[in-house]
Every structure is written in structure tokens, then in C-alpha cells.
Amino acid sequence: MISDRGGPRRAPNISLIILVVASFVLMTFDIRSQGEGVAATLRSGAQSIAAPLQDLARTVVDPVVDIIDGAANLAGLRAENERLRAENEELRAAQEEIEKIRQDNLLLQQFLDLTDRSEFPSVVAEVRGGTGTFDTGFVINKGTEQGIVAGNPVLNQANLLVGIIKDVFPQSATVIPVIGPTTGVEILTEGGDIGVVTGLGDPDRLELLILEASGPIEQGEILRTSATQRGIPGGLQVARVEQRLIPDGTLIESQEVTPVAELTGLRFVVVLQVSADDPSVSTTDPTSTTTLPTTTTVGGG
Amino acid sequence: MAPRTILVSLIMMGLGIVLQTTLFSRLEQFAIIPDVVLLVVILAARWLDPDPALLLGFTAGIALDLLGTTPMGLRALVFVLVAYVAVRYTDRTESNPLNSALIVAALSLLGAVLFAVFGTLFSLGSLSEVNVLRTIILVPIYNGVLAVLVAPVMRQLAVPRSRTLI
Numbered sequence: 001m002i003s004d005r006g007g008p009r010r011a012p013n014i015s016l017i018i019l020v021v022a023s024f025v026l027m028t029f030d031i032r033s034q035g036e037g038v039a040a041t042l043r044s045g046a047q048s049i050a051a052p053l054q055d056l057a058r059t060v061v062d063p064v065v066d067i068i069d070g071a072a073n074l075a076g077l078r079a080e081n082e083r084l085r086a087e088n089e090e091l092r093a094a095q096e097e098i099e100k101i102r103q104d105n106l107l108l109q110q111f112l113d114l115t116d117r118s119e120f121p122s123v124v125a126e127v128r129g130g131t132g133t134f135d136t137g138f139v140i141n142k143g144t145e146q147g148i149v150a151g152n153p154v155l156n157q158a159n160l161l162v163g164i165i166k167d168v169f170p171q172s173a174t175v176i177p178v179i180g181p182t183t184g185v186e187i188l189t190e191g192g193d194i195g196v197v198t199g200l201g202d203p204d205r206l207e208l209l210i211l212e213a214s215g216p217i218e219q220g221e222i223l224r225t226s227a228t229q230r231g232i233p234g235g236l237q238v239a240r241v242e243q244r245l246i247p248d249g250t251l252i253e254s255q256e257v258t259p260v261a262e263l264t265g266l267r268f269v270v271v272l273q274v275s276a277d278d279p280s281v282s283t284t285d286p287t288s289t290t291t292l293p294t295t296t297t298v299g300g301g
Numbered sequence: 302m303a304p305r306t307i308l309v310s311l312i313m314m315g316l317g318i319v320l321q322t323t324l325f326s327r328l329e330q331f332a333i334i335p336d337v338v339l340l341v342v343i344l345a346a347r348w349l350d351p352d353p354a355l356l357l358g359f360t361a362g363i364a365l366d367l368l369g370t371t372p373m374g375l376r377a378l379v380f381v382l383v384a385y386v387a388v389r390y391t392d393r394t395e396s397n398p399l400n401s402a403l404i405v406a407a408l409s410l411l412g413a414v415l416f417a418v419f420g421t422l423f424s425l426g427s428l429s430e431v432n433v434l435r436t437i438i439l440v441p442i443y444n445g446v447l448a449v450l451v452a453p454v455m456r457q458l459a460v461p462r463s464r465t466l467i
Contacts, residue, residue, distance in 0.1 A: 011389055012351035019359045019381045026363070026374030027423055039373055046367035054323050061324040129326035130369055132334045134420050134436060137370030138326075166370055174370045201432055 044169030047139065051172070054128060107268055110157040120233065121273040123148065127266050128172070136180040136201055140269060143169045151231035153272045160261035161185065161225065161236045162269055175269070178238060178259050179203050185238050188226035189217055197223060197239050197257065203264065206239050208257045213247040222260065231274050237261075307353055309459040310345035314361045317341040322368055333436050335443035336409065338365055342380050343408045343444075344401075344452055346387035348460050358384035372423050379419060383412045401452040406445030413437045 227234025
């Protein structure tokens with residue numbers, strides 16, 4: 001309207017048209033290339049450039065996040081503050097640091113146990129974070145150089161399915177979590193029915209669709225991967241049924257299903273390097289399961 | 302337009318991207334977080350000349366697309382359109398923090414709606430997300446609140462001539 005030089009601002013119509021067309025072309029190109037080619041090279045390059053800056057920023061940001069986390073959990077903090085009041089500041093800081101290292105070690109030990117005992121080769125990766133608005137995905141710091149390929153399942157330290165690898169670059173990969181609205185995971189009920197669990201973009205809710213249910217599904221039942229989905233081994237825990245689901249005819253369609261893996265606070269994940277051609281996965285036998293350690297609860301699910 | 306304005310805008314954009322992908326992406330107890338890069342694009346568009354303002358939006362959008370999982374060009378498209386509206390319909394001389402916050406909130410609302418619509422058109426399923434309405438409502442509010450803090454600082458750095466107005 002009015003510039004600081006006193007005149008009206010010129011409408012940048014030509015620039016707008018050029019940039020809008022460029023955006024549409026890039027989007028079409030990126031989607032059609034399915035995360036490969038020039039688009040993948042650009043993403044990989046951008047993430048390689050940003051990674052050191054993000055790592056540097058995290059050293060500053062982490063204490064701020066801890067403070068905000070603490071403020072968000074004020075009730076828990078009060079009790080801890082009373083205990084800590086008796087200690088001096090230096091000792092408290094040292095204690096917190098040691099505790100953080102111990103937790104990290106415990107977490108990483110769980111991952112090592114998980115990778116050692118898994119039927120498939122696997123790699124532990126650190127979660128770098130995502131971009132926020134309308135983007136439930138996140139980036140991890142391992143990629144093709146560590147043998148990760150698109151479609152690999154991603155688990156947390158408790159061996160629960162967190163998501164699926166979408167795009168892979170030499171030193172990083174993007175993960176679409178099970179709660180993402182574009183993610184569909186084929187599941188098997190305890191009664192042997194096959195269905196699909198789809199994300200809704202809600203961390204606490206998933207949608208379950210079973211077309212040919214043989215009977216009701218009981219409250220608390222765990223839905224596991226069915227071994228019929230390309231690249232995903234059977235038997236991985238995906239979701240929990242929150243109330244008894246009674247089929248309408250043979251159809252079950254419900255959002256009373258929650259993801260078993262807690263996605264908040266996720267710092268490390270393990271990627272199962274499952275080949276889509278592996279005969280032990282993508283079988284016609286939906287009850288085929290992979291050899292994975294039993295679920296542990298240490299450190300949260 | 303002073304090269305300083307462009308330089309400050311680029312630095313703020315870089316800082317915004319780093320904060321968006323580190324600090325804000327880790328505030329997981331808040332299911333919906335501010336879009337600080339969009340905030341910077343809106344504020345910079347009010348002080349930059351029209352073409353650089355649109356280019357800044359495009360560059361910031363591409364950078365975020367490349368660092369996230371959205372199709373390359375989606376955020377660029379949204380940011381360019383928001384920057385265009387900011388260039389065309391906001392007053393450069395506006396220095397009242399409350400008015401700035403309202404402008405940022407309104408343009409962030411536009412950005413969130415555009416993102417949801419284009420995200421759905423390009424298979425992201427944004428409009429089918431359970432949190433779509435909360436996102437569309439809360440992101441502009443967060444950005445508006447942040448604008449009260451960020452706008453005066455950015456204005457001081459980018460537009461030294463206007464210091465007496467603040």
C-alpha cells in the first residue's frame with residue numbers, strides 16, 4: 001500500500017507467476033521422481049549442509065527445551081525440586097549430567113540388544129527432528145551408506161513399530177510415522193483377520209479397517225504387522241485396540257485404536273534392514289513372524 | 302532498499318530454519334508449534350522490495366521442504382503467495398506491535414489454510430489430519446504472539462531509519 005518512500009508498492013506479478021509455476025514444477029517433479037534423482041540429491045545436499053548447523057544449535061537448544069519440558073511438567077518438578085534443594089548447584093548439575101549419560105547408555109544398550117538379537121541386520125539412528133506444521137515425519141542421521149533403503153521399518157527401543165522409511169540419502173533418511181495420514185500398515189489380529197491401520201495425524205489415534213472380520217476384536221488386543229506388506233516383517237507390534245470392536249457384517253472400521261509406540265521424546269530409533277525380496281517377509285502367509293526380541297518396557301514404549 | 306535489509310532478512314531466515322528444525326521440532330508436548338520461518342517471511346516481506354520478498358519466501362520454503370518430508374516446492378508455493386499478499390496489502394510504515402501481531406496472525410492463517418489445501422492436493426493428506434483445525438487456528442496465534450517480540454527486533458536490525466518509530 002504505502003512504502004516508506006511514500007509511494008505505492010509495485011505488484012510483483014511477473015515474479016509471482018514465475019515462482020508459483022516453479023513451485024508447481026518442482027512439486028510435480030519431486031513427487032513423480034519418488035524421492036530419487038536430482039530431487040534426492042538436493043535433499044541430501046541440504047541435509048548435509050544443515051546437519052552441522054542443527055547439531056550446533058541443539059547444544060544451545062537442548063537446555064532450553066529441558067527447561068520448557070520441565071515447565072510443562074510442573075507437578076513432577078515440584079517434588080524433584082524439594083529433593084534437590086538440599087544439594088548445592090554444582091552437585092545437582094553434575095548429577096543431572098551423569099543421569100542423562102546413564103539414560104542414554106541404557107537406551108543405547110537396549111538398541112544394541114535389539115540389533116544383536118534381531119533376525120535382520122539393523123542400524124541404530126538418532127532422530128534429528130522434523131519441520132512441524134502438517135508434517136508428522138522426521139529425519140534420522142543414517143542413510144544409504146549404512147544400508148537403509150526406502151520402506152524399511154523403523155522401531156523404537158522397545159521393539160515397537162514407529163514408522164517406515166520414506167526417502168533415503170547417503171547420511172540421512174526421512175521417516176513417515178505410523179500416525180502420519182499417508183501411512184498405511186497391514187496388520188493381523190489375534191483372530192487371524194487381516195486389516196489396515198492408517199494414521200490420522202493424531203499421536204493418540206489410528207484408524208483400523210478390516211473388510212472381512214471373522215469376529216469381534218477384544219479390548220486391549222495388540223495388532224501386529226501381517227507379513228503380507230512388502231518389506232515389513234510380520235509380528236511387529238503396531239497398535240492397541242481401546243474398546244471391543246464388533247463387526248458390522250464382516251466390516252470393522254474404527255478409530256478406537258492407539259499406536260503402541262510413544263512418539264514423543266523419541267531420540268533414537270532402530271531401522272530393520274529388511275530386503276523386500278527376503279523370503280521371510282512379504283509372504284502369502286500373514287501369520288509369518290520375524291524373530292525379534294520380546295518387548296521390553298524399560299525406558300518407555 | 303538497503304543491502305542491509307536483504308542481509309538481515311537472509312540471516313533471520315537461516316536462523317528461523319535452524320530454530321524451526323531444532324528448538325521447535327523438539328517441543329513435542331505442544332502438538333502444534335509456531336511456524337517461525339513463515340513469521341520471518343511475513344515480517345521481511347513488509348520491508349523488502351517486492352521481488353526480493355517473494356524470492357526470500359521461495360528460498361525459505363524450498364529450504365524447509367528439503368529438510369522435511371513435504372514435496373519440494375510445497376512450502377515454497379505457500380510462502381511465495383503469503384509474501385505476495387504481505388507485499389501488496391500490508392503497510393510498511395506500520396510500527397505498532399499489536400497491529401504487526403494481527404497482520405502476522407492473519408497472514409499465518411492464510412499460510413496454514415493454503416498449506417492444508419495444497420498439501421491435500423499433492424497427496425499429503427493435510428486436510429484429513431485430525432489436528433487440521435487446531436493447526437490452522439493455533440499456528441497464527443503462536444506466530445502473532447511471537448511477532449510482538451520478533452517484529453521490533455527485526456525492524457531495528459533491518460530498517461535502521463525507522464528506529465524512531467518504535
